[in-house]
Amino acid sequence: MLTMDDFVNEDDPILRQVAVEVPLPASNEDKKLLDSLMEYVQNSQKPDISALYGLRAGIGLAAPQVNVSKRMIAVHLKEKDGQLYSYALFNPKLISHSVEKAYLTSGEGCLSVNRPVSGYVPRYARITVVGTDLEGTSVQLRLKGIAAICFQHEIDHLNGIMFYDHINPEDPYAIPENSIALER
Structure with missing residues (x-):
């Protein structure tokens, strides 16, 4: 089982690498x-297990965050x-995205970032993602809302991009043009 000890911190160079295809x-x-990534995300949302093992709650996780530079992610959110x-x-x-943007009013966090980071993170409001699941089946997902934001955050990890790279450095709370605000 993955625990917080398995995570790399934001200054680790692996988080700036483009991960390789599986x-x-x-x-x-x-x-x-990949199964362990999903298990962590699910366990981190269960108060009893999370407290027992000291897990920080998360809704998504990418392999580079546990020091493996491969293109795999797990997302579990309601x-x-x-x-x-x-x-x-x-x-x-x-593979496709809307012109319209979206952002979380509370900002984003990351299991590899152990500090608060203030500001709005502009993302696409609607996206289409393709991938392959654990059974080897091709999956195509049309996403919006928090799910779209989470998938973009995790896919960014596979491309060496951190969420705070998207925040406007001059005005962190500038409302992104042509965007909708989302509450978590």
């Missing part, structure tokens, strides 16, 4: 890691309308 069909080792998004993907790729 050869498919995935090896047992890669499947085990939108306000109750819709559950629970996906563990190899080689996720954003």
Whole structure:
């Protein structure tokens, strides 16, 4: 089971690398890691397990955050309308996006960033992502809301981009042009 001890901090160079594609069909080792990423995200949202192991709550996780530069992510979140998004993907790729932007009014956080970072992070309001799940099935997802933001955050990790790279350095709370505000 992954714990906070497995995470790299934001100054680790691996978080600035472009992660390599996972050869498919995935090896047992890669499947085990992707399964562990999902297990962490799910466990971190369970108060009893999270308290027992000292896990910081998260809704998404990318392999580079646990010191593996491979293209895999896990997302587990429930939108306000109750819709559950629970996906563990190899080689996720954003293939289309809206012109309209969205941002979280509370800002974003990251399990590899152990400090508060203030500011709005502009993201695409709607995206389409493709990838391959643990069973080797191709998946295509049309996403909006918090799910779209979370997937973009995790895919950024695979490209060596941190969420705060998107924040306007001159005016962190500048409202992104053509955007909608989302509450978490």
